[in-house]
Amino acid sequence: DAGVIQSPRHEVTEMGQEVTLRCKPISGHDYLFWYRQTMMRGLELLIYFNNNVPIDDSGMPEDRFSAKMPNASFSTLKIQPSEPRDSAVYFCASRGTGSTGELFFGEGSRLTVL
Amino acid sequence: AQKVTQAQTEISVVEKEDVTLDCVYETRDTTYYLFWYKQPPSGELVFLIRRNSFDEQNEISGRYSWNFQKSTSSFNFTITASQVVDSAVYFCALSVDSWTDKLIFGTGTRLQVFP
DSSP, X not given: OOOOEEEOSEEEEOTTOOEEEEEEOOTTOOEEEEEEEXXXXXXXEEEEEETTEEEEOTTOOSTTEEEEEEEXXXXXXXXXXXXXXXXXXXXXEXXXXXXXXXXXXXXXXXXXXX | OOEEEOOOOEEEEETTOOEEEOOEEEOSOSSOEEEEEEEOTTOOOEEEEEEETTOOOXXXXXXXXXXXXXXXXXXXXXXXXXXXGGOEEEEEEEESOTTTTOOEEOOOEEEEEEO
Protein backbone atom coordinates (compact mmCIF):
# COMPACT_ATOMS: atom_id res chain seq x y z
CA ASP A 1 0.00 0.00 0.00
CA ALA A 2 1.17 3.51 -0.72
CA GLY A 3 2.21 5.59 2.25
CA VAL A 4 1.71 9.29 2.78
CA ILE A 5 2.81 11.07 -0.36
CA GLN A 6 4.19 14.59 -0.29
CA SER A 7 5.24 16.90 -3.06
CA PRO A 8 7.49 18.53 -3.91
CA ARG A 9 10.34 16.80 -2.10
CA HIS A 10 12.50 19.87 -2.48
CA GLU A 11 11.57 23.45 -3.17
CA VAL A 12 13.86 26.43 -3.51
CA THR A 13 12.21 29.79 -3.88
CA GLU A 14 12.88 33.44 -3.37
CA MET A 15 11.55 35.53 -0.56
CA GLY A 16 8.11 36.87 -1.30
CA GLN A 17 7.05 34.02 -3.54
CA GLU A 18 4.07 31.80 -2.85
CA VAL A 19 4.81 28.22 -1.88
CA THR A 20 2.33 25.35 -1.98
CA LEU A 21 3.11 22.00 -0.42
CA ARG A 22 0.90 19.02 -1.13
CA CYS A 23 -0.02 15.87 0.73
CA LYS A 24 -1.94 12.73 -0.06
CA PRO A 25 -2.74 10.78 3.12
CA ILE A 26 -3.13 7.06 3.33
CA SER A 27 -6.49 5.98 2.02
CA GLY A 28 -8.98 5.50 4.84
CA HIS A 29 -7.14 7.67 7.32
CA ASP A 30 -9.31 10.43 8.70
CA TYR A 31 -6.73 12.43 10.61
CA LEU A 32 -4.15 14.54 8.83
CA PHE A 33 -1.32 16.51 10.43
CA TRP A 34 1.16 19.07 9.17
CA TYR A 35 4.44 19.29 11.09
CA ARG A 36 7.47 21.49 10.55
CA GLN A 37 11.03 20.51 11.44
CA THR A 38 13.84 23.01 11.94
CA MET A 39 17.15 22.83 13.71
CA MET A 40 16.18 25.59 16.09
CA ARG A 41 12.67 24.50 17.03
CA GLY A 42 12.64 20.79 16.28
CA LEU A 43 9.35 19.21 15.25
CA GLU A 44 6.31 21.41 15.65
CA LEU A 45 2.68 20.65 14.92
CA LEU A 46 1.22 23.31 12.67
CA ILE A 47 -2.34 22.13 12.10
CA TYR A 48 -4.41 19.00 12.00
CA PHE A 49 -7.64 17.94 10.31
CA ASN A 50 -10.26 15.38 11.17
CA ASN A 51 -12.54 14.30 8.35
CA ASN A 52 -11.27 17.21 6.25
CA VAL A 53 -12.17 19.79 8.90
CA PRO A 54 -9.41 21.83 10.55
CA ILE A 55 -9.51 21.09 14.26
CA ASP A 56 -6.53 22.92 15.69
CA ASP A 57 -4.45 25.48 13.84
CA SER A 58 -2.86 27.02 16.91
CA GLY A 59 0.57 25.99 15.69
CA MET A 60 0.34 27.93 12.44
CA PRO A 61 3.01 30.61 12.77
CA GLU A 62 1.12 33.52 11.29
CA ASP A 63 -1.37 34.60 8.68
CA ARG A 64 1.08 33.93 5.90
CA PHE A 65 0.42 30.24 6.46
CA SER A 66 -2.79 28.54 5.42
CA ALA A 67 -3.86 24.93 5.05
CA LYS A 68 -6.76 23.28 3.32
CA MET A 69 -8.15 19.82 2.93
CA PRO A 70 -10.74 19.92 0.15
CA ASN A 71 -11.27 16.16 0.25
CA ALA A 72 -10.16 13.07 2.10
CA SER A 73 -7.27 12.39 -0.23
CA PHE A 74 -5.61 15.77 -0.55
CA SER A 75 -4.30 18.60 1.59
CA THR A 76 -2.22 21.68 0.91
CA LEU A 77 -0.09 23.94 3.02
CA LYS A 78 0.46 27.35 1.52
CA ILE A 79 2.88 30.08 2.49
CA GLN A 80 2.30 33.50 0.99
CA PRO A 81 4.53 35.46 0.98
CA SER A 82 7.41 33.20 1.94
CA GLU A 83 10.32 34.39 4.08
CA PRO A 84 13.79 32.93 4.71
CA ARG A 85 12.77 31.91 8.25
CA ASP A 86 10.19 29.58 6.73
CA SER A 87 12.99 27.36 5.49
CA ALA A 88 12.38 23.94 7.03
CA VAL A 89 11.25 20.43 6.32
CA TYR A 90 7.48 20.18 6.29
CA PHE A 91 5.98 16.81 7.11
CA CYS A 92 2.52 15.53 6.52
CA ALA A 93 1.24 12.62 8.61
CA SER A 94 -2.01 10.70 8.79
CA ARG A 95 -3.70 8.09 10.88
CA GLY A 96 -7.02 6.34 11.18
CA THR A 97 -9.52 6.40 13.99
CA GLY A 98 -9.10 3.63 16.49
CA SER A 99 -5.55 2.89 15.51
CA THR A 100 -2.79 2.42 18.04
CA GLY A 101 -1.86 6.06 17.76
CA GLU A 102 0.68 5.41 15.11
CA LEU A 103 1.20 8.37 12.82
CA PHE A 104 2.32 7.60 9.31
CA PHE A 105 4.64 10.30 8.06
CA GLY A 106 5.51 11.27 4.55
CA GLU A 107 9.09 11.82 3.49
CA GLY A 108 8.77 15.54 3.93
CA SER A 109 9.12 18.60 1.72
CA ARG A 110 12.35 20.48 2.20
CA LEU A 111 11.75 24.18 1.64
CA THR A 112 14.51 26.69 1.17
CA VAL A 113 13.58 30.35 0.92
CA LEU A 114 16.41 32.56 -0.31
CA ALA B 1 2.60 22.63 30.03
CA GLN B 2 4.06 19.52 28.54
CA LYS B 3 7.68 19.00 27.69
CA VAL B 4 9.97 16.24 26.47
CA THR B 5 13.71 16.33 27.11
CA GLN B 6 16.26 14.25 25.29
CA ALA B 7 19.52 15.35 26.87
CA GLN B 8 21.73 13.26 24.59
CA THR B 9 22.24 15.15 21.36
CA GLU B 10 24.42 12.55 19.71
CA ILE B 11 25.67 9.09 20.58
CA SER B 12 28.28 7.06 18.74
CA VAL B 13 28.78 3.35 19.30
CA VAL B 14 30.44 0.48 17.58
CA GLU B 15 28.34 -2.29 16.14
CA LYS B 16 27.13 -4.90 18.64
CA GLU B 17 27.30 -2.49 21.55
CA ASP B 18 24.16 -1.89 23.57
CA VAL B 19 22.96 1.70 23.68
CA THR B 20 20.30 3.48 25.74
CA LEU B 21 18.57 6.64 24.63
CA ASP B 22 17.15 8.72 27.44
CA CYS B 23 13.81 10.50 27.51
CA VAL B 24 12.39 12.57 30.34
CA TYR B 25 8.91 14.05 30.11
CA GLU B 26 6.87 16.61 32.00
CA THR B 27 3.13 16.77 32.27
CA ARG B 28 0.53 17.37 34.96
CA ASP B 29 -1.99 15.16 33.25
CA THR B 30 -2.59 11.76 34.78
CA THR B 31 -3.45 10.26 31.42
CA TYR B 32 -0.86 10.62 28.74
CA TYR B 33 0.88 8.69 25.99
CA LEU B 34 4.53 8.31 25.17
CA PHE B 35 6.03 7.48 21.82
CA TRP B 36 9.32 6.78 20.13
CA TYR B 37 9.91 7.53 16.48
CA LYS B 38 12.90 6.83 14.30
CA GLN B 39 14.06 9.18 11.55
CA PRO B 40 16.51 7.41 9.23
CA PRO B 41 18.64 9.33 6.73
CA SER B 42 15.84 9.09 4.18
CA GLY B 43 13.92 11.60 6.31
CA GLU B 44 10.52 10.14 7.12
CA LEU B 45 9.60 9.45 10.72
CA VAL B 46 8.80 5.87 11.56
CA PHE B 47 6.66 4.91 14.53
CA LEU B 48 8.30 2.50 16.98
CA ILE B 49 6.13 2.33 20.08
CA ARG B 50 3.26 3.91 22.01
CA ARG B 51 2.69 3.51 25.74
CA ASN B 52 -0.04 4.92 27.93
CA SER B 53 0.51 6.24 31.41
CA PHE B 54 -1.30 3.36 33.06
CA ASP B 55 0.93 0.68 31.62
CA GLU B 56 4.36 0.68 33.19
CA GLN B 57 5.33 -2.72 31.95
CA ASN B 58 8.56 -2.75 30.06
CA GLU B 59 8.33 -3.84 26.47
CA ILE B 60 10.70 -5.77 24.29
CA SER B 61 10.54 -6.06 20.54
CA GLY B 62 13.46 -7.92 19.08
CA ARG B 63 16.59 -5.90 19.82
CA TYR B 64 14.54 -2.96 21.04
CA SER B 65 13.32 -2.50 24.59
CA TRP B 66 11.65 0.31 26.45
CA ASN B 67 11.76 1.15 30.15
CA PHE B 68 8.89 3.31 31.41
CA GLN B 69 9.25 4.65 34.95
CA LYS B 70 6.62 7.07 36.19
CA SER B 71 8.58 7.70 39.38
CA THR B 72 11.32 9.39 37.39
CA SER B 73 9.14 10.52 34.46
CA SER B 74 11.35 8.62 32.09
CA PHE B 75 10.76 6.49 29.03
CA ASN B 76 14.13 5.18 27.95
CA PHE B 77 14.87 3.19 24.83
CA THR B 78 17.57 0.54 24.60
CA ILE B 79 18.95 -1.07 21.48
CA THR B 80 20.74 -4.32 22.15
CA ALA B 81 23.56 -5.44 19.88
CA SER B 82 23.32 -2.32 17.74
CA GLN B 83 23.70 -2.49 13.98
CA VAL B 84 24.72 0.03 11.36
CA VAL B 85 21.11 0.15 10.15
CA ASP B 86 20.12 1.53 13.55
CA SER B 87 21.88 4.78 12.68
CA ALA B 88 19.19 7.45 12.75
CA VAL B 89 17.74 10.26 14.79
CA TYR B 90 15.40 8.98 17.47
CA PHE B 91 12.61 11.13 18.84
CA CYS B 92 10.67 10.68 22.03
CA ALA B 93 7.23 12.28 22.07
CA LEU B 94 4.36 12.93 24.46
CA SER B 95 0.64 13.31 23.93
CA VAL B 96 -2.04 14.08 26.46
CA ASP B 97 -4.79 13.78 23.89
CA SER B 98 -5.34 10.15 22.94
CA TRP B 99 -7.96 10.96 20.36
CA THR B 100 -5.79 13.03 18.08
CA ASP B 101 -2.22 12.16 19.02
CA LYS B 102 -1.17 15.78 19.06
CA LEU B 103 2.46 14.99 19.68
CA ILE B 104 5.03 17.05 21.53
CA PHE B 105 8.44 15.94 20.37
CA GLY B 106 11.79 16.03 22.09
CA THR B 107 14.76 17.44 20.23
CA GLY B 108 15.97 14.01 19.18
CA THR B 109 19.10 11.95 19.70
CA ARG B 110 21.30 11.18 16.74
CA LEU B 111 22.66 7.65 16.97
CA GLN B 112 25.63 6.66 14.85
CA VAL B 113 26.59 3.03 14.78
CA PHE B 114 29.99 2.35 13.28
CA PRO B 115 31.00 -0.99 11.81
